[in-house]
Amino acid sequence: MSTATGTAAENTVTMAKVGTNAPDFNMPSTKDIETLKENVKLADYKGKWLILLFYPLDFTGVCSTDLTHFSERFDEIKGLGADVLGVSTDSVHSHRAWLRMPKENNGIGEINYPIASDAGGKLARQYNILIDDANIALRGLFIIDPEGVLQYSVVNTPAIGRSVDETLRVLQALQTGGFCAADWKPGEKTL
DSSP: OOOSSSHHHHHHHOOOTTSSOOOOOEBBBBBSTTTOOEEEEEEGGGTTTTEEEESSTTTTTHHHHHHHHHHTTHHHHTTEEEEEEEEEESSSHHHHHHHOGGGGGTTOOSSOEEEETTOOOHHHHTTEEEETTEEEEEEEEEEEEESSSSEEEEEEETSOOHEEEEEEEEHHHHOOOOOOOOTTOOTSSSO
16 A cells, blocks of 8 residues: 655646746744744745846855945945845854854855854755755855746856846846846837
């Protein structure tokens, strides 16, 4: 006698692929830094663009620059109808400690967007960026459109940080809805 525990649909893992719906998520976050009891969900970002920033580890140098540089440009990002969510496999308690630690002690201080905890690496695995042995994510940046469709994906080694300028250029190119030539810049004509 078979005792299946779920249907095939329930056991299927949605993998991230540009041009398809982004994998759904519901993760603990620093949205409420005091209680750490407010999760973030993909549905929270419906109707706006989302820049999803995966990074390897709290309390590390390159990760600190990534998160703080996006925070410094957050008003500009918001002005483009977008939001940012940082994600790593560290716990929300580690995230909170990192946010509260002074910069001179390897902390990052307050940032203008939440950081989510993908502690088991489920979402990083769906984006195909999980380093299984270490349970850390590669440095992945993904842009999801207001309808929840993944529109952009770039992944690199943990040793290299991301360019906010390039991310904003790509975001604005996507927002044109047109075809943008190589090295297209905001304000230029589309093809």
